[in-house]
Amino acid sequence: MTKEEAPVLLEVRGLAAKAGSAQILKGIDFTVRAGEVHAIMGPNGSGKSTLSKVLAGHPAYEVTAGTARFDGQDLLAMAAEDRARAGFFLSFQYPVEVPGVANAQFLRLAYNSIQGARGRDELDPLEFDDYVREKMKLLEMAPAFLDRSLNTGFSGGEKKRNEILQMALLEPRLAFLDETDSGLDIDALRVVANGVNTLRNDDNAVVLVTHYQRLLNYIVPDYVHVMDGGRLVKTGGKELAIELEARGYDWIQKSAA
Amino acid sequence: MEEQLSRAFLDSLLSGRPGSGNEPGGLKALRARALERANALSVPTTRHEDWRFTDLSPLYRLSLNAPGTSVPLTVADITQHLVPGVAARCVFVDGHYRDDLSENGLGTEFVTVVRTGGEDRKVEPDVLDEIGRIATFDEDPFVAVNTAWLSEVLVIHLPRGACLTGPVHCLFVNTQADVVTHPRVLLVAESGSDVTLLEDFVTVHDRAYCVNAVSEIAVGANARVRHIRLQRESRSAFHVATGAVAVARDGRYESNAIATGARISRHNLHVRQDGEGAHFSLDGLAMIAGRQLADTHSFVDHALAHGTSRQLHKCVVSGGAHGVFNGRILVRPGAQLTDSSQESRNLLLSGKAQIDTKPQLEIFADDVKCAHGAAVGQLEPEEVFYLRSRGLPESLARSVLTYAFAADVVDRIPVPSVVDHLRAMILERTGIQELA
C-alpha cells in the first residue's frame, strides 16, 4: 500500500486561531495519512506550538476559521480529554510540573482513562506497575521516576522522556511531538528517537515540531513543512530540512513575500 | 452587653473546674494565678486586630458544660485512629486520660499524666516548673482558662540525649455535645534528645462542642522535636489551640499542622528562639468546605543570632468556607544572620470561598535574609489542560490537582503511616475514586 492510498488521519483546512486579540494562526492546510511522518519547522514565534495546542484543545485559543477532522470526527468540536481518548497525543514543548501527584499515579490515571474509552481493561496499581516498567525500559528510564512527583524537578531531558513514556502507554493514532528533541543530549536523542520509531506503524502517524535537522536523521520525515507568521509557507521532502539547516529561513520568507 | 456575654461565657468555661487537690508544688499557685487572670480578661471580638476575620460569637452563644459521662469506648472504636509503631499512645476521652485505651510501650519512662489529685509517676519538680513558663496567659483568656483547669496534664520528658524512634501519639477524642475540654500537653526535650509528638483531635459525633487546647514545648540545646498536629473535629465544633514553643541553642522544632475539621478553628503557634542557631520549620494545611472557618496565626520570634525558619502554609477552601492566615515574623535587634522564609499558598475552589492571608514581617536587625510570598488563586489552567490532554475528564483533572496541592504539605510529615492516612482522607475529600 502506498502512502497516498492510506487513510487520512488528520485533515486541517483553513485553520485560523487567536489568543486574546492576537491572531496567531492565519489559515493552515495540512493533511496527515496513517503511516506518515511530518516535520514542521519554522522560526521562533511562528505558531508551531499554537497549532499543536489548538489541535489538542487548549482553552486559551479561539478558533476563528477553518476545520480539523481527525479520524473522521470533527476534532474542534471535541473537549480536550475526548481528543486524547480518540487517539490524539501532544508531547508538550514545556511539560507541566505537578508537585504532589506521583508520576506513577498520574500515568495510571491517564492510561486507564484512555483504556476505558477504548473499551479495554483498566489496570490496578500492581498490574500497572509491571506494565509501565516494561515501557520505561524502552526509554531507558530508571524506575525511580515512578515515585517522584510528576515532572517536578525533572531535568529538561527527563521531562521529554516522560512525555514519550506517556506516548508509549497511550498508543495514540497521531502524536504531535512539540520540540521533544530540544534539550536532549545526543545519547538521549537516540534513545527517544528509537522509542518513537518503535511505536510507529502503518496505522499511526507522527508530526515532529523541531528546530533541528539532527532529529530527522533518526526519524525520517515524509514531508517537511515550514511555518512562518501563522501559515505553512512551504512543503517539501526530507531534503528541505537539510537546506533549512544550511540556509536558514530568510530565503523562504523572501520568496513567500 | 458584650461584657456580660464575655463574662458569662468565660464563667461557663470555668464552671466544673476541679478544685485544688494535692497536685505537686507550684501547680496550685499557677492555677490560682491563671484563674485570677481568666476572671480579669474578656474574650476577643472582631474588633481585636488579631481576630478581625474570626468571629467567635457563635461559640459565645453556646451553653457549654464540663463533660459528664462519656460514651463508652473500647479500642475497637478508635482503631481507625491508631498509628502503628508508636513509642507511646495516650488517649484522652472528653478530657480524661484513659489508661485502658492507652499504651505506653517504649515511651513509658518518658510519659506521665499529672493530675490535680496527684501524679501517676514522679515528675522531676524542675520539669513541672516549665508549665506556664512558655505558654503565657497574661493577655490570652483561652490559655488562662486552660491553665486554671490543668486537671490532667500529659507530661513528656525526654532527659538529656534520650531518643524515641516512634512518635508519642496523643489522641483526644470527644464523645459529648455542648461540652468544653481543656487538653494540656507539656513536652520537655532536654539537650540532645529527639522526639516526635503526634497530637490528633477527633470526634465520634457531628454536634457542637468546644476544645481549648494548649501545648507547651521546650526544646533543649541541640535537641529536635517534631510536632504533628491533626485537627479533625466535628464540623459543628469550635477548636481554639495554642502551641507555645521555646527552642534553645541549635535546637530544632519542626511542625506540621493539618486542619480539616471544626466549624471555627483557631491555631495560635508561637515559636521563640531562646538560643543562637535554633531552627524552626512550620508547615500548615487547612482544607475546609461548607461554612467552615480555619484561622492560623503564627508568630516566629527570632530573638537571637543565626536562627533559621522555613514556613509553608496552604489553604484549600471550597464552598462558602473561609481560610485565614497571619504569619508574623519578628527579627529582634541583635538577631543577626537570621535566615527566614515564609510562603502562604491558597487555593480557592468556589466563588464564595474566602481567603485572608497576611505576612507580617518586623525586622530590626540589618544583616538578615527574609523571604516571603503569598498567593491566592484558582487551579493553574496549564496544569488542568495538561491532565485533560492525557484523557482525564476536566472534573477529575481539577480534583487531582487539588489533591496534589494538599498532598504536597502532607508528604512532609515524617510518619509514613500518617502520610498514607491523610492522603487517603484527601482523596476522599476531593472525590477521586480512580486513585483509590
Ligand SMILES: Nc1ncnc2c1ncn2[C@@H]1O[C@H](COP(=O)(O)OP(=O)(O)OP(=O)(O)O)[C@@H](O)[C@H]1O
Ligand atoms: N496564549 C497566548 N496569548 C498570547 N499570545 C500567545 C499565546 N500563545 C502564543 N502566543 C504568541 O503567538 C506566537 C506564536 O507562539 P508559538 O508558541 O506558537 O510559537 P512557536 O512557533 O512554537 O515558537 P518556538 O519555536 O519559540 O517554540 C508568539 O508570538 C506568542 O507570543
Ligand SMILES: [Mg+2]
Ligand atoms: Mg513552540
